[in-house]
Amino acid sequence: MSQSNRPLAAIGFGELGAQIELILKSKNKKFHYYFDDLKNENGFPNTFPFKDYSNHFQEMEYICCLGYKNLELKTKIITSLSDNGSLAEPIISSSAFVSESADIFNGAVVYPGANIDKGVVINPGVLVNNSAVVSHDSTIGMSSYLSPGVVLSGNVNIGKNCFLGTGVTVSNNITIGNNCVIGIGSVITQDVPDNSSVIGNPMKFLRKKIILN
Numbered sequence: 001m002s003q004s005n006r007p008l009a010a011i012g013f014g015e016l017g018a019q020i021e022l023i024l025k026s027k028n029k030k031f032h033y034y035f036d037d038l039k040n041e042n043g044f045p046n047t048f049p050f051k052d053y054s055n056h057f058q059e060m061e062y063i064c065c066l067g068y069k070n071l072e073l074k075t076k077i078i079t080s081l082s083d084n085g086s087l088a089e090p091i092i093s094s095s096a097f098v099s100e101s102a103d104i105f106n107g108a109v110v111y112p113g114a115n116i117d118k119g120v121v122i123n124p125g126v127l128v129n130n131s132a133v134v135s136h137d138s139t140i141g142m143s144s145y146l147s148p149g150v151v152l153s154g155n156v157n158i159g160k161n162c163f164l165g166t167g168v169t170v171s172n173n174i175t176i177g178n179n180c181v182i183g184i185g186s187v188i189t190q191d192v193p194d195n196s197s198v199i200g201n202p203m204k205f206l207r208k209k210i211i212l213n
Contacts, residue, residue: 007032008088009060011053011077013039016127017065020109023093033060054080061088063107064125068145069212071161072179075143078107078125087124096128123160141178159194163212181210 008029010017013036024030033046035053053062062081066074081087090104093112098104102116107124110116113131120134125143128134132150140146141160149167152158156170159178167185170176176192183199192198197210 006059006061009033009035009053009056009062010065011035011062012050012065012067012070013044013047014065014067016067019111020063020065020091023091023109023111026094031063053077057081057084057086060086062086063088063091063109068147068163071143071145071163074125075161078143081107082124090122117154147184181212183210 008031010031013034021031033048034044035048035050037050039047040049064074064077078087087106089106090108090110092098092104092110095112096110096114096116098110098116099118099120101118102120104110104122105124108122108126110128111130114128115133117134117136119137121139122128123140123142126140128146130148132146132148134140134152135154137154138152138156140158141162143160144158144162146164147166150164151169153170153172155173157175159176159180161178162176162180164182165184168182168188170188174188174191176188177194177196179195180192181197182188185201186199186203187201188198188203197206198204199206
């Protein structure tokens, strides 16, 4: 985890960024700067154009607040921040349960009511949403997004840039590859290859990738 006293900045500050800032405020912290084109155009205080974040690596630490529609871009930004030592420590709600043996990397965000069990690894840029459950010895890859109420049973491995919709359940010992989309309420009982879209109970592979709106 980061030990720096550099000011904290948000990259992208839409609805997701505002939700993350609420968690910060509950811990008596805040974003000091924002990198967001729309907010900059509207004169939001301490806001700069989106692309300018890369000009301040040594001055600030960052949380990337891009949502589930931009996971691949988020991974590129997270990698750049990590390479430059500018990725802020994880933001974890005080009402989340996190096992002492869980490993949560810088740049991750854990929302209120989430449950992170023993031996879990949460990689940079991951967002674990409200009331999601990540059971023992599971791993979540960079920038993946767990929606509210997702349940990962034990020893589940999720790749990078994955989106799991509200109420998804993943059975024990399942691997989901990179860049996958799992639709709302799906029950995953077998491995999912890279770049797949799955929906339903029983689960069904779709020929076309789900477009997240």
